[in-house]
Amino acid sequence: MPENLGWVLELHEEQRPTLYRLAVLLGAGDDAGDIVRSATMALHRRGRRLVDPMERIEFLQEQVVHLARSLNRPVAVTVPEDDDCADLMRSLAKLPRPMAELLVVSHFLGTFGPELASVMRMTVRGTNQRLEHSLNELRGLVQADVSVEALSEDLAAGLRTAARPIRVPDDEGLIGALRERVNVPSRGYLRGQLVVVSAIVALALGAATAAFTRGEPDLPSSPPTTPTGPTTDATAPVAMRAVVKQVPVFYVGRGDSRLYRELRNLPAMSSLARSGVEALLTLAPLDPDYTSLWDGSIREVQLSGDELTVNLSADAFEAIDPVAVEPAINQIVYTTSEALGNRDLRVKFLSDGAAPPEPFDNAQGFGRTGLQPMPGLWISSPGNQAQLSAGEVIVTGTVKPDFGAPVVSISNVETQEQLAYTVAQTTLTANSDGWLVWSMSATLPRPGAYEIVASSTSTLDGRTDSSSEDKTINIG
Secondary structure, eight states, X not given: OOOOOXXXXXXXXXXXXXXXXXXXXXXXGGGHHHXXXXXHHHHHHTTTTOOSHHHHHHHHHHHHHHHHHHTOOOXXXXXXXXXXXXXXXXXXXXXXXXXXXXXXXXXXXXXXXXXXXXXXXXXXXXXXXXXXXXXXXXXXXXXXXXXXXXXXXXXXXXXXXXXXXXXXXXXXXXXXXXXXXXXXXXXXXXXXXXXXXXXXXXXXXXXXXXXXXXXXXXXXXXXXXXXXXXXXXXXXXXXXXXXXXXXXXXEEETTXXXXXXXXXXXXXXXXXXXXXXXXXXXXXOSSXXXXXXXXXXXXXXXEEBTEEEEEEOHHHXXXXXXXXXXXXXXXXXXXXXXXXXXXXOEEEEEETTBOOOGGGOOTTOBOOOTTTTSOSEEEEESOTTXXXXXXXXXXXXXXXXXXXXXXXXXXXXXXXOEEEEEEOEEOSSOOTXXXXXEEEEEEXXXXXEEEXXXXXXXXXXXXXXXXXXXXEEEEO
């Protein structure tokens, strides 16, 4: 097979910002650029052995982690002194380096379970046990009455804050060298980041702790059955399914046309942005109160700098009612910007390669408008139809700052018995995404279906606005 390194260029351009910031957080400092370049060249040498897109990303992450570890420097997780996460980041830096490293890698990348084990070169069970132990050690240093789940969410937010000011320098030298070798035409420097994170972007609590808490089926806390067989190299990552886990996908509420987020596992494609758009066209929401306004098919999704061009079939635009144009555009803007970790992303549309209908035609592209398209509150975890064990159930979510602390009730669907009715504990300051975070807990001792309802009211500028959301969970 003739050598073709075009995929190396695309992967390097898409993943470099995330990998560079990860290396800096792990203490690499000025060596971060060399580490990312070395990881990319190592992937190039092994490219024919790694064909799965997710295996390639995990290999890059693995190389960066272990090259940074070889420098034997403390983690670098500083944030402004007046930031809410300052004490937490100082406590993180006091942990033994192996513990701090594991917490940084897992919570910055939003990677848990088998994928995290692969990156760390550990067993799944060993990774989960060490992760739980590290979080408990961190909680002891913080000296606050906070649950592991809330601590995990704060840790992810703090690492995003610490990473945000890290400037990622250009690496045109490597890109030019690879282009020269394969004669790939210049396409401009592409920028993008993986979720975690996405946690990153606003990471959900379930994604942050699913590897070791009950009730989250996507990231098991015990080792899954893994196909056995010879590997081409002892350091190569374990083969994984070509799936990107916990990607934020934004649907539209059937009753209010607001944006609601679900964290979904998506098939790996050539780019994260394309995976997100494909989900909006083909993936039904888990919550029956949500819908996607998009139909049709993808022609091409192309990223250049901060500009994403989404080329769809003509029938994709024809199916959208004129009053639904704005939420439909917001669906794609927020889903792709979260997938790429780029809040400055501008989205332009094409219809079969030509100009789209007038409402979708914007020379400057469409961008995010903060929390404006969102409802007053979200229930972040548990998700709709989640299967949970009997016992304590923790409900978390977010609420806009101008809304009051949510009132949360939990009732048995069959008997209508109300098991909980309380005002949720809510943070006093907004997180990096602009939300206040709330939580409550209740004991559900018996199997059955339960409905969670959260509601809140805003009286901003003399106008009353209410917002509510409900989820159904199953206790087994």
